[in-house]
Amino acid sequence: VPTTGQPSRSDQRRLSETFTPPGALLQVPAEELPQLLERWRLAAVGQLAAGVAHEINNPLFAILGTIEFMLEEAPPGSELRDRLERIQRSGEEIREIVRALVEFAREPAVDRHRLWLADVCAQTVQLVRRSSLAKGIEVVERYPEEPIVVDASANQLKQILLALIRNAQQAQPADGQVEVELLREATHAVVRVRDHGPGIDEAVFPHIFEPFFTTRLGAGASGLGLTVALGLAQLQGGELKAESELGGGSTFTLRLPVVP
Amino acid sequence: VTRIIVLDDEQVVRDLMVEILERAGYDVEAVEFSRELIDLVEAGGVDLVVTDLVMPEVSGLDVLEQLKLRSPELPVIVVTGASTEHNVTRAVELGAAAVLMKPFKHGELRNAVARALDD
Numbered sequence: 001v002p003t004t005g006q007p008s009r010s011d012q013r014r015l016s017e018t019f020t021p022p023g024a025l026l027q028v029p030a031e032e033l034p035q036l037l038e039r040w041r042l043a044a045v046g047q048l049a050a051g052v053a054h055e056i057n058n059p060l061f062a063i064l065g066t067i068e069f070m071l072e073e074a075p076p077g078s079e080l081r082d083r084l085e086r087i088q089r090s091g092e093e094i095r096e097i098v099r100a101l102v103e104f105a106r107e108p109a110v111d112r113h114r115l116w117l118a119d120v121c122a123q124t125v126q127l128v129r130r131s132s133l134a135k136g137i138e139v140v141e142r143y144p145e146e147p148i149v150v151d152a153s154a155n156q157l158k159q160i161l162l163a164l165i166r167n168a169q170q171a172q173p174a175d176g177q178v179e180v181e182l183l184r185e186a187t188h189a190v191v192r193v194r195d196h197g198p199g200i201d202e203a204v205f206p207h208i209f210e211p212f213f214t215t216r217l218g219a220g221a222s223g224l225g226l227t228v229a230l231g232l233a234q235l236q237g238g239e240l241k242a243e244s245e246l247g248g249g250s251t252f253t254l255r256l257p258v259v260p
Numbered sequence: 261v262t263r264i265i266v267l268d269d270e271q272v273v274r275d276l277m278v279e280i281l282e283r284a285g286y287d288v289e290a291v292e293f294s295r296e297l298i299d300l301v302e303a304g305g306v307d308l309v310v311t312d313l314v315m316p317e318v319s320g321l322d323v324l325e326q327l328k329l330r331s332p333e334l335p336v337i338v339v340t341g342a343s344t345e346h347n348v349t350r351a352v353e354l355g356a357a358a359v360l361m362k363p364f365k366h367g368e369l370r371n372a373v374a375r376a377l378d379d
Contacts, residue, residue, distance in 0.1 A: 050342045054314050057341030061363035062272040065280070068366050095363055102342075123349075130352055130359060 049102045056098050064091045100224040103159065111153050112236075114259055117189050118143040120154050121182055124161040137169045142181040148189045149259040152236040160240070163229040164193040164252045171250060172197035184258060191254040200244035208242060262377060263305055266290040267297045267323065268312040268339070273362075277310060277339075280366045281373065294318045294326075301331060308357075308376060310369075313340035313347055321347065324354045335376035339364070 074081040233240035238256035313320035357376035
């Protein structure tokens with residue numbers, strides 16, 4: 001293990017993938033320069049966001065983790081408990097805002113490849129299962145036998161799926177089930193993420209993709225998850241739609257053109 | 261008693277994780293530097309490691325890689341405040357038993373530890 005030096009080997013690898021040395025500017029055709037500079041700017045914004053996230057999330061963990069101990073000791077119904085819960089909710093809002101900032105700052109779809117969509121879905125579900133996102137929910141996967149290939153950014157597809165799975169998870173009780181289904185409909189690949197929650201209220205439904213719209217205000221929601229997912233779906237040349245039935249859960253459908 | 265070592269460069273974070281895990285009945289030791297962690301693991305008797313990802317002296321990914329080279333069966337849980345997808349994916353590829361995003365709830369850490377020890 002290296003004991004000195006910063007950044008680490010992994011970070012250096014990452015930096016070298018992200019940044020081209022300034023000398024390379026001389027070899028770039030003039031018409032490609034704006035695009036290259038824009039890519040550098042976005043990479044820098046992404047790194048800034050990750051740095052901010054790190055600097056905020058560590059002390060925030062100390063605050064929320066300590067509050068959790070204090071809540072265990074605060075008598076139910078006491079004024080102290082109310083105050084601690086207020087601090088906890090505010091901390092959770094900060095956490096969501098930081099997460100949304102990091103997601104917004106991610107690189108755009110400059111890196112599209114031919115992908116086996118089932119692999120991307122399976123890898124995302126694997127990520128959910130191995131991270132703190134899972135929180136007891138069961139994720140059921142259904143993939144077709146025929147391979148479905150799309151031309152897209154794997155990272156951004158994963159980001160869309162993570163947002164949809166997170167949304168499905170939050171729409172129902174902690175021990176609920178989320179279904180992730182992939183199928184082909186003529187010229188399009190279709191990914192459905194379905195929950196078995198209470199469904200979305202009619203008054204709420206038209207607004208679910210709007211930025212900063214959330215029904216979980218004060219419960220740690222940023223109101224940006226579905227907005228970012230929709231924007232990324234469109235960047236891939238696809239579309240994202242929602243259907244919901246009161247009492248019957250909700251289904252989010254991502255449609256992407258398949259590569260013939 | 262199950263022995264857990266926690267590696268994090270920030271004392272307030274170390275103290276908190278130690279308290280969460282000690283209350284869950286584990287024997288926990290916290291260290292600030294990766295060298296101390298490697299020495300403890302090489303000395304033996306360590307059942308699980310919890311490591312931060314972004315630290316000034318070394319990346320948690322490099323720590324994970326080194327631990328897996330020495331003790332492939334040792335469960336390692338990665339905790340991170342800067343959860344870029346690249347890092348999370350790489351940690352899973354390198355064999356992390358779980359990746360937790362700070363700030364997480366006490367129960368998430370306890371559950372991740374219990375699952376990793378069961379596996």
